[in-house]
Each structure stands twice: as C-alpha cells, then as structure tokens.
Amino acid sequence: MREAPSRQTTEGKVYNVTGGDWEDVLGEIRDDRIVVNFGPQHPSSHGVLRLVFELEGETVTDCRPVIGYLHTGIEKNTEFRTWTQGVTFLTRADYLSSFFNETVYCLGVEQLLGVEAPARAQLIRVLMMEMNRVSSHWTTIGPTGMELGALTVMTNSMRAREKCLDVFELITGLRMNHAYIRPGGVAQDLPEDAPEKIRDWIKEMQRELAELDRLVGAQPIWVNRLKDVGWLGVDGCIALGITGPLLRAAGLPWDLRKTEPYLGYETFDFEVPTDDRGDSWSRFVVRVAEMHESLKIVEQVLDRLEPGPTMVDDPKVAWPAHLSIGPDGMGNSLEHVQKIMATSMESLIHHFKLVTEGFRVPPGQTYTTVEAPRGVLGAHVVSDGGTRPYRVHFREPSFVNIQCLPALVEGGLLSDVIPCIASVDSLMGGCDR
C-alpha cells in the first residue's frame, strides 16, 4: 500500500493529505477513531471551509478547521497598485461587507495622509456601511436556514438582500465589489433619487424583518436547533479574540461604534443589542436586532444629509472622477473634459499625475478599526512614502472567529455542528483573503 506523505511535528505524525489518498491514511491509523472530512465543498459548510472531525458515534470529540482554499493574495496584490487601486482589491476580501473593507482601509490611508473626508462623504460612508450590515446579516440568516433545511428562510433572505443590492447598484453602479469609498471621500455623490429610494428600502426591510419574525421567530424546530447549541462565554470570546455578534450574544456590549467611535457614530441614536445566552439562538436574535438598529441609523443619516463636497478639496489627493452619464455610457463629464483640455493646464497635470502615478503617502503605519457585521475589522496600513501601499494587513473577523469553532462543537452532536458554523458566520473570502 502506498503510504500517505507525512512528517513529524510536535503534535505527532502529521499526514499531508492532498489529492485523494484519504483511504491510505485511514488504513494506517489502526484504532477506533472515526475521522470524517467535511468540506471544503459541502452545501452546509458556509463557504469553502473544511473541517476534519473525529467522532465517537454521533459525538464530535475533535474538530480541526482547515482554511486557505480561497486565498487569493489580496494583501500582496495591493503592494503592486496605487493607493486608490488598493480599494478595488480589498473590497473583494469579505465580499459581503465590501463597504467596511473599503472604509477601514480608506480611514487608514487618510490617517497617514493627515486628511479627513468631508462631512457629506462621512455620512455617505455611514449610510453605505449600515445598509451593508443589513444585507450582510441577511446573507447570514438565509444560509443558516438553508443549512438547517428551512429553504424558505433562504429564499426570503435572498429576496431581501437583493433589494439591498438594488440600492447599492443605484448608488455605486455595482451590486458587489463596489470600490466606491476612496481615500479622501467617496467616488461620486449619491444620485438625486437615492434618498427617496432608500426610504422605500427601509420600509421594505421592515416588512421583510416582520415576515422573518413571523416565519421563524417562534418556529419550534428553528428555535430548538439553535437554542443551547454552540455556547461560548465572554471570557472564551476575549481569549480567542472573538468580537462582533458572538461577543455581544455572550453579553458584552462591545461595539466599536460606541466604544471607540469613528465617522461620527457617537452622534447617532442607536442601541447595541446584546443577549445573555451565548448560544446560536442569541446570535440570531442579536443579528436581527442589529438590523433594526441599522435601519434607525440609515434613517438618521438621510435626515442629516446636506449638499456638499464628497471628496477632500485637495487636487493632489482627490481622484479626478467627475462622472456623468452620456449617450455612450458613464464617463468623465463634458465640463470636466472641457476644463482639463481647454482651460486649466493645472487640472490636466493633476488629472494625469493622479491617474498614472497616484499620490504619495508620507511614511508611517496606522491601525484603524471599524465594527464590521462579523466583528472588529482592522487594517494595518504601512507606507514607505511611495505611491503604493508598502503593506496592508487586514485583521479579518472571519479569520479570527473561526478559531472558536472547535470550542463550540467539541463534545456536541455532529448535527449541531451545522448551526455552529452558521452562527459563527465566517466568510471565507474575508478569512482567506
């Protein structure tokens, strides 16, 4: 029999099983442990997550998460693009909460540059992030239902999320991967009908949330599958670095929007929902409550929006994007082309230098954080003074939070693993980057 490649480590012999030699491994291990490989391609694994279980009957005795299947080198890639182009890559990391990725990176770049986005741009960022939180939580709750066999929860949630994506498309032009928030502000102002459409959207979301509540709020199978499953307390959360809905479901109201406010969050009126059970049910309850709170913030942003610039007034930083829709699609507006081509030599120079070379960022490093739907999202941005990021590291809540999976599932039933994975809600795009 061909032996699987292996090597000795501090934990004993480790087999390198790539390429379907699983049977060889099982053949060599001569004891009664049942090793079950779960994923990376499995309809209930919430993405390309692979788990290797050891079972005793139906009970999970050991769980090892294996990640990296979606590693695309986003951090390395940003080192070869300009600071502005970096947004285009980082928005794809956690692709369900793109606006958070864009914002945290732009806050870091702005801190290095020593500029601050204008008030309207900051409000638009808050607006986009809170709408994004709603759409992201829909994409948590929907697959949870699908993985537990409640397909209507999935289809309803996806319908609700699609309405969120419609608003994103109206504002940014894209459903996902927007690259809308840029260093210094946002790519362009809201379209004129956006506030009205967003108010309609809020009503839609309230209807959808009410329907979700009617559908599963007291549905006995749903409640029983989630309650008392996957418990993790506050101490465990902090030791493992778990933040976001998991930490708040365990009872600690740690939300950066309140504890370390950014972008003027301290001026908004909203609550930080918490629960005290620390199980999958609590996480579901906290997420639904957070969606209601986000809708409140969106409404307050709409009330406060006033006309103004959406990009810093610095021609050496502000991307020269003065876009308008012409007969041949969207492009630079005629006034802007007229200005740079016919009247203002300086504008032309700035346009050319910014688009070809980009701006330079003074050397230094920052660590900025925002409260993303999955927890604390941090960006460690390092500049060497050049036109490209020297290093961008994302502290991804998905990456850190998956570490708690063994703590949640070990000792429980194999069937309870599914709600645990779903309630941790790690997005593999963000986890692997």
Add this chain to the structure above:
Amino acid sequence: MTGPENPTDQPAGEVEKATVFSDAPADLPAPKHGMFGVEGSGDTTGFGGLVREPWNPPPAQRPYGGYFDEVVDALAAAYPQFDAAVEKVVVDRGELTLHVAREHVRELAQVLRDDPALRFELLSSVSGVDYLGTRNRLHAVYHLTSMTYRRRVRLEAAVSVEDPHLPSVTAVYPTADWQERETYDMFGIVFDGHPALTRILMPDDWDGFPQRKDYPLGGIPVQYKGATIPPPDERRAYR
C-alpha cells in the same frame, strides 16, 4: 517599494548611466536617451524623487500626550526589565508604538494583559512587515486593545531572516494561534512555543514566504488586442 529587480539602494544616476552606455556592442539595441524610453529606474519623469531613505521613525519625546505616558509609566513600573525590553517609544499619527526586544515579547504581553493599570485584554491583530534592506528586516507587529480603559498600543519586534525566531504569545493570548501561523506562513517568522506552527493559508508543501518583499508577485503576461501586457510586478511603474 523595494525588490531585487528594483533595489532602492541603487542611486538613480547609476541606473541612468547603465542604460545610457556609450560603448555598447553593436548587437545590443541602441541605448535610449532623454526622458522617454529610459529603462530600469521605473520613473520616466525623473521628478518624482527616485531615491528614498528607508524610513526610521524618530523616538518620541516626553510628554507623549494622551494616555500614552500613563501606559508607558505603568508598563515601566510593572516590568522590571523595561529599559532592556523597550528599545524605542514612537508616537506617530496618534498611535503609540513600543519597539521591543524580541526575547521580551512574551513576558511583556503577560504584563500588558494582567497588570491592573494596563489590562490589554484583547490581542486585536498580529501581522508581519518586511522592511527589506534593513538589518532585522522582519517585523512582527502586535496590536493590543484594552477593553477596560479603551486604549491601544502597538508592539513591534524585529528579527532577521537568518534567525527569524520570536517567542510565541499563544499562552497569553490564545487568539494569536492562527494569527502567528499566518505570519509564519507569509513571512517565515518562527514563533517558538507555538503549539502547531504550520502553514495556514498557503498549501502545506509551499516553498517560500509570499509576503516577503523579495518574493515576486507572480503572474503571467496578458495578451490584449495583439499587445502583450506584462504581469503587474514587472510593469513599468512609478515607485
């Protein structure tokens, strides 16, 4: 931005001289002169500042401002070997950085977590930075958050490629487990005492450490309408 093909320690003038070589053999392409078509330096204008000194943040002077003085004083009081452990205190852009000697990282983490005046309960992030061209080029960077006092501090420890060893902080902060694995995976920094320091994002049998600055981005040339576009790390670009 530095790399083996574009070392920044090479003065731009030398690059120009190499390309504007007057007695080149006849079978080589004709040397290029002037502002356009200059190869090697990357910068075709010459106005962008071709040579940059590696940035070395200056040590901060007292008072550091804000809560930084309190944090540094509390750490000095709680950790007897403070002077040997903390090599430099940097305050930049409203953030406090302690450059620490690598052998003290674990003990410092323990004190920072447990001392009642410090209470940095949450290790937010561990990441690496490769400052190619400096002596201890691999930096491990720890971002700590105090949830009690709502404060932050950054620890930075530098090691060399030849001896990339650091004590692991997993015993103090279990969350460092995967983050140290990622830093090992991407930079080759070896965290001694880590329970299972294996690759995490790259395949187990991968060679090299992708986030190091001398590791190429890779990629293949792209054909577009008959022209060939080189991969991103080989394209001519402003640095």
